[in-house]
Amino acid sequence: xxxANRYLWLSGLSLCYMLVIYRLCSIPSSNPPPILAEDxxxxxxxxxxxxxxxxxxxxxxxxxxxxxxxxxxxxxxxxVVPFKYSFIPTNIGINETCLLQYEMANxxxxxxxxxxxxxxxxxxxxxxxxxEGIQSLGLVSPYDNxxxxxxxxxxxxxxxxxxxxxxxxxxxxxxxxxxGIKSIIFKENYETFKKYGYLDNDVWHTLRANGHxxxxxxxxxxxxxVKDFMAPGIKWEELWK
Numbered sequence: 001x002x003x004a005n006r007y008l009w010l011s012g013l014s015l016c017y018m019l020v021i022y023r024l025c026s027i028p029s030s031n032p033p034p035i036l037a038e039d040x041x042x043x044x045x046x047x048x049x050x051x052x053x054x055x056x057x058x059x060x061x062x063x064x065x066x067x068x069x070x071x072x073x074x075x076x077x078x079x080v081v082p083f084k085y086s087f088i089p090t091n092i093g094i095n096e097t098c099l100l101q102y103e104m105a106n107x108x109x110x111x112x113x114x115x116x117x118x119x120x121x122x123x124x125x126x127x128x129x130x131x132e133g134i135q136s137l138g139l140v141s142p143y144d145n146x147x148x149x150x151x152x153x154x155x156x157x158x159x160x161x162x163x164x165x166x167x168x169x170x171x172x173x174x175x176x177x178x179x180g181i182k183s184i185i186f187k188e189n190y191e192t193f194k195k196y197g198y199l200d201n202d203v204w205h206t207l208r209a210n211g212h213x214x215x216x217x218x219x220x221x222x223x224x225x226v227k228d229f230m231a232p233g234i235k236w237e238e239l240w241k
Contacts, residue, residue, distance in 0.1 A: 055127030
């Protein structure tokens with residue numbers, strides 16, 4: 001992204017309450033999904049449609065950082081997304097797009113920010129619950145990772161629970177880089193995010209040491225589309241039939 005394009009994006013920011021920075025990539029993940037492993041475009045489309053269905057009552061503003069994407073992905077977004085959005089093509093890779101989204105988030109006037117990876121499948125109409133979680137807890141992920149229950153060497157079994165509305169949230173030590181955060185918390189910890197980029201383990205341990213606990217929902221509101229680590233307790237296949 002050129003300096004000129006970055007300035008134009010920042011100068012066009014609105015006062016919309018929630019900003020989503022959606023990192024879209026055409027390159028297949030090294031962690032195979034349960035379906036569409038050979039068709040990243042269709043996987044992206046499926047996940048984007050689920051995101052729109054989840055957040056249709058929130059109407060967030062969305063910035064698509066479209067890494068190694070082109071006209072096909074841009075046309076797909078035009079067809080699927082009813083929200084106000086920007087499409088920013090890049091060819092810089094995972095860590096650089098991570099750093100770019102942090103730069104944007106540090107300069108936005110939105111109160112709530114959702115950093116969204118493109119291989120997440122959402123349950124319908126769960127955006128309001130995600131937003132309420134961020135507002136109440138400050139830092140959340142929409143994903144109840146199966147690995148929380150499989151590997152105590154990484155994920156502590158010493159768990160706290162909180163109830164926000166009708167949704168239970170549990171404390172965790174680390175998650176992926178899809179997460180929602182209050183803008184004020186992000187800006188207070190901007191240098192930490194810049195330092196670690198996409199290295200999730202270091203980011204979340206540092207933020208927790210600084211007093212910012214990460215929370216995830218039970219049951220899950222979304223799942224990372226990784227075949228061996230789908231969020232438990234939800235029949236995800238019913239959402240893609």
